[in-house]
Amino acid sequence: MRMSHLFGRTLRAAPSDVEILSHQLSIRAGLVRPLGSGIFSVLPTGWRVIQKIEKIIREEMNAIGGQDMMMPVVHPADLWRETGRYDLIGPEMARFKDRGDRDMVLAFTHEEVVTDLARHEINSYRQLPQIVYHLQTKFRDEPRSRGGLIRVREFTMKDSYSFDLDEAGLEVAYQKHWRAYQRIFSRAGLYYIVVGADVGMMGGTASHEFMAFSPNGEDTILLCDACGYAENQEVARFTRDRPTAEQMLPAEEVETPNTTTIQLLADYLKIPTSRTAKAVFYMGASGRFIFAVVRGDLGINETKLRNALNESALTPATVDQIRGIGAEAGYGSPVGVKGAFVVIDESVRDSPNLVAGANRPGYHLLNVNAGRDFEADLVADIASAEAGYPCPECGESLRADRAIEVGNIFKLGTRYSEALGATYLDAEGIEHPVLMGSYGIGSGRLLATVIEQRYDENGILWPLSIAPYHVSLIAIGSNNDEETMSAANQLYADLTQSGIEVLYDDRDDRPGVKFNDADLIGNPLRVAVSSRNLANGQIEIKRRTSPDAEFVPLGEAVSAIRRMLDDIAAEEWAATGLDQ
RNA sequence: CGGGGAGUAGCGCAGUCCGGUUAGCGCGCAGCGUUCGGGACGCUGAGGUCGGAGGUUCAAAUCCUCUCUCCCCGACCA
Numbered sequence: 001m002r003m004s005h006l007f008g009r010t011l012r013a014a015p016s017d018v019e020i021l022s023h024q025l026s027i028r029a030g031l032v033r034p035l036g037s038g039i040f041s042v043l044p045t046g047w048r049v050i051q052k053i054e055k056i057i058r059e060e061m062n063a064i065g066g067q068d069m070m071m072p073v074v075h076p077a078d079l080w081r082e083t084g085r086y087d088l089i090g091p092e093m094a095r096f097k098d099r100g101d102r103d104m105v106l107a108f109t110h111e112e113v114v115t116d117l118a119r120h121e122i123n124s125y126r127q128l129p130q131i132v133y134h135l136q137t138k139f140r141d142e143p144r145s146r147g148g149l150i151r152v153r154e155f156t157m158k159d160s161y162s163f164d165l166d167e168a169g170l171e172v173a174y175q176k177h178w179r180a181y182q183r184i185f186s187r188a189g190l191y192y193i194v195v196g197a198d199v200g201m202m203g204g205t206a207s208h209e210f211m212a213f214s215p216n217g218e219d220t221i222l223l224c225d226a227c228g229y230a231e232n233q234e235v236a237r238f239t240r241d242r243p244t245a246e247q248m249l250p251a252e253e254v255e256t257p258n259t260t261t262i263q264l265l266a267d268y269l270k271i272p273t274s275r276t277a278k279a280v281f282y283m284g285a286s287g288r289f290i291f292a293v294v295r296g297d298l299g300i301n302e303t304k305l306r307n308a309l310n311e312s313a314l315t316p317a318t319v320d321q322i323r324g325i326g327a328e329a330g331y332g333s334p335v336g337v338k339g340a341f342v343v344i345d346e347s348v349r350d351s352p353n354l355v356a357g358a359n360r361p362g363y364h365l366l367n368v369n370a371g372r373d374f375e376a377d378l379v380a381d382i383a384s385a386e387a388g389y390p391c392p393e394c395g396e397s398l399r400a401d402r403a404i405e406v407g408n409i410f411k412l413g414t415r416y417s418e419a420l421g422a423t424y425l426d427a428e429g430i431e432h433p434v435l436m437g438s439y440g441i442g443s444g445r446l447l448a449t450v451i452e453q454r455y456d457e458n459g460i461l462w463p464l465s466i467a468p469y470h471v472s473l474i475a476i477g478s479n480n481d482e483e484t485m486s487a488a489n490q491l492y493a494d495l496t497q498s499g500i501e502v503l504y505d506d507r508d509d510r511p512g513v514k515f516n517d518a519d520l521i522g523n524p525l526r527v528a529v530s531s532r533n534l535a536n537g538q539i540e541i542k543r544r545t546s547p548d549a550e551f552v553p554l555g556e557a558v559s560a561i562r563r564m565l566d567d568i569a570a571e572e573w574a575a576t577g578l579d580q
Numbered sequence: 581c582g583g584g585g586a587g588u589a590g591c592g593c594a595g596u597c598c599g600g601u602u603a604g605c606g607c608g609c610a611g612c613g614u615u616c617g618g619g620a621c622g623c624u625g626a627g628g629u630c631g632g633a634g635g636u637u638c639a640a641a642u643c644c645u646c647u648c649u650c651c652c653c654g655a656c657c658a
Contacts, residue, residue: 012607012619013592017585017651037650092657109658143581143656151657159658199658207658218657408658440658458618477616512618519618530617540617 001044001469002492003505003517006030008043010517020216022451023148025460029521031447031468038145038153045503045521046447048468050156053188053443054135056465057158060183064176066131066160071113073137077103079112083419088312092141106139111416111438114161118434119422122163128424128434129169131176133160135443147216149448150404156444162437163417165424170411170435174206177439181210181407186576188446189463191453192406195221196231198303199410206411211403214452221403222385226396233400234303236385237392240295240347243274249353249367251335256364260330262296265364269355273297277348277356277368279332281317284309284341289317289325291340293333293376294383295347295354301384308343308380331357334374335365343378344370404449412436460522461545464568469503471495471561472518476530479508487554488529491539494558500565519544524568527561543568 008030018024026032031046042050058068077095080086086093086105094106107113114132122128135158145151162173178194185192190212197209209232211221222236223229231237259265266273276296282305284290290309294300306314322329325340333356334342348354349370356368370376387400417423417433425431447466454461464470473495475488485506492504503523505514511530518526528540528549539557541564542549552560 009590009608011591015651016592017587019652034650090656138658140657144652144654146652157658197658209658405658410658438658474617481616510616510618510620512616512620515618517619528617532617 001503003503004507008045010520020147021455022448025451025455026149026448029460032149038142040149040152045468049447049466050443052466053446056187057184057441060180061133061160064131064180066133069132070134071110071136073107075105075107075113077105079116080105083112083416094139094141107137108140109138110159115416115420115422118163119420122422122424122434125165125424125426128163128165129173130163131160131173133158149444150216151218152444155442158441158443160439164435166435170437173437174409174411177409183578185210185406186578187465189450189454189465190406193230196235198232198234205413208409209405210407212406212449212453213401213403214449215402216452217402217404219403219405221401222398223401224391224394224396224398227391227394229391229393233385237381238385238389238398239392239395240350243351246352248369248372251368251373252366253358253363254366255362257362265355275355277333277354279357281322282314283317283321284311285313286311289321289340290314291334291337291342292382293348294345295351298345298347298383301382305382308378308382326359328357328359328361331361331363332359333357333365333368335368342376343380343382344376345383346379346381347383349379406446406449407441409439410437412438459520462522462524463572464524464565465572467523469501469523470565471500471502471525471527472521472523473502473504474514474518474526474528475506476511476528481531484529484531484534487534491529491557495561498558500561525561525564
C-alpha cells in the first residue's frame with residue numbers, strides 16, 4: 001500500500017478527550033475512528049489487523065473441529081422470550097419493532113439462535129458432539145462504554161457453541177476451547193492468564209476468563225505467586241484468619257453515639273474492626289429482604305452474595321424497608337429482626353463475641369454470637385477478597401492486578417437446551433437435553449489489548465503475527481530524487497511480488513515525518529531507501545523493537561528482508577511456548 | 581442513573597467571567613519557491629450555521645432557558 005493514497009491519515013496528537021493509551025494510539029495510527037459513544041469505524045490499516053486476528057481465531061477454531069457459520073444480527077423477540085432473557089436482560093439489549101409491529105432485538109449474544117438451530121438440526125446422539133462458531137456483530141447498549149475499543153457497544157465477537165451428550169463430553173469441548181484460546185492469545189502476542197470467573201447472566205455451571213494484564217483493565221484479578229491460584233475478584237476466595245478460641249460472653253447493650261460506620265464504632269470502643277459485624281441490606285430480585293453480615297474488617301462481594309442467594313439482582317434496601325424488618329441503618333444486626341433472609345459470611349459464624357448493631361440508633365450489642373443470638377438462614381462465602389489476604393489454596397499472601405478480559409468460556413449445561421427443547425435421542429430411544437457450552441472472543445478488544453501491552457514512547461510494537469503490514473518502506477529524500485524514488489519503487493514492487501506486505505511511504509515528506517509515522521504504526525520491520533546508502537549500493541533494514549539497523553546490498557534486499565521476517569516469526573513462535 | 585469535565589476549521593487550543601470591528605493562533609490542507617536521515621522554512625490561499633433550539637438586547641461565541649453530543653469517575657457489565 002502506498003501511503004500517499006492510504007485512506008486514514010496518522011495524527012500528530014490524539015483528540016484531547018481520549019485518555020486510554022490503546023485508544024490514543026489506535027486513533028493516531030489511523031486504525032479506527034469514533035462514530036459515537038462506544039461505536040467505531042475500522043479504517044483499512046486497522047482492518048488488516050482485525051482480519052489477521054480473525055484468521056488466527058478461525059485456524060484455531062477449525063483445528064478443534066469448529067465449523068464456521070453465520071447467524072443473524074436481528075432476532076425475533078419471541079425467541080428471547082422462550083429462554084426468559086427478553087425480560088431478564090435490561091435496556092442494554094436494543095429492541096425495536098419491524099414494520100409488521102413485531103418485537104425484534106439486536107443480537108446481544110447468540111445462545112438463543114444457535115440453540116434454536118440445534119433443536120431443529122440435532123435429533124440423535126449419532127450427531128454429537130458438535131462445535132459451531134461465527135464472527136458476528138453484537139450490540140450491547142452498555143450503561144457506559146469506556147476505554148476506547150476495550151468496552152464498546154457494537155463489536156464483533158467470535159462466539160462458538162458446543163453441543164454434547166453429557167457432562168464428560170462438555171468437559172472435552174471446554175478443554176478444547178481452553179487450549180484453542182491459549183493458542184489464539186499466545187499467537188497474537190498477549191501476556192495473559194486464565195482465571196476462574198462468575199457465570200453472570202449467561203447462567204450455567206462453570207466459567208473461566210482469559211485475562212490480559214493491563215492497568216487499563218476493567219477487572220481485578222487476585223493471584224497467588226506461591227501456588228498459582230488466580231481468580232477474578234468477583235469470585236475470588238480467601239482464607240479467613242481464625243480468631244483464637246474464646247468463651248461466648250453474655251450479650252450486652254451499650255450506648256455508642258454517632259457510630260454509624262464500622263470505623264467510628266471501632267474507634268469509639270477501642271477495638272479492632274475485626275471484632276465487629278457489618279450489616280448490609282438488599283432487596284433481592286425475587287422480592288426477599290436480604291440481610292447480609294460480614295465481619296467488620298471485610299467487605300461484601302455482591303457477586304458472591306448474589307450467587308450464594310441465587311438472586312439475579314440485588315438492589316440496596318431503602319431506609320423504610322430496613323425499618324420494616326425491625327432493623328436500623330447504621331446500627332443493624334440480625335438480632336431480633338423478622339421477615340429478612342439472613343445470610344452471614346463464614347467469618348461471622350467463626351468469630352465469637354462480635355460487636356453488632358442493637359437495631360436502635362446510638363446503641364450496639366457486645367458479644368453477639370451467631371447461632372446463639374440469632375439464626376442465619378445461610379452461611380456462605382460472601383466477603384470480598386483483597387490484596388494481602390491469605391490464598392485459599394496455600395495461605396500465602398494474595399496479590400491484585402488489573403486485567404482486560406479477552407476471552408471467556410462457559411459451561412452452559414442445559415440452561416438453553418431445556419428452555420428451547422434442544423434434545424437428542426440416545427441409543428435406547430430416550431430423550432435428553434443437549435449439554436452446551438459457549439465461548440467468546442472479541443476481535444476489536446483483542447486488537448486494543450495487544451496495543452495496551454506492546455508499545456513504546458513512539459508508537460505501537462506489533463507482533464508480526466497480526467501487524468497490519470510486515471514492512472514499512474521509506475523513501476528518504478525528495479520525490480524529485482529520481483534515483484532514490486526509482487530504487488524505492490522497484491523495491492516496493494519486488495517485495496510485494498514476493499508476497500511481503502509493504503506499507504510504502506511514498507509521500508513527498510521529510511524523513512522525520514516518515515520515521516515517526518513508521519514507528520507510530522509499528523510494523524515489525526522498517527526499510528529505508530536513501531541516496532546516502534544507495535551511493536554504497538545499500539539499503540537499511542531496522543527492526544521496530546531494535547535501536548540498531550542493518551545495511552544490505554540493494555540486490556539482496558528482498559532475501560534479507562525475507563530472512564529477517566522469518567527470524568521474527570520464529571522468535572515469536574518460540575515465545576508462545578506452543579509446539580508446532 | 582448519580583457526580584465531574586468539555587463542545588469554537590480535520591486535530592490541538594485562545595476568546596466566554598466583564599456582550600460591541602470582519603472570530604483568532606499553531607499543526608494539518610492547497611499553490612509557488614527553498615529544503616531533505618527523526619514531525620523544515622518563506623510567501624500566498626482555502627476552510628467556521630462558535631453543538632442545536634428558543635429567549636434577553638440596538639448588538640450574543642459571550643447573558644438566560646431548554647436540549648443534544650462526547651469524555652472521565654461511580655453504579656452497571658459474557
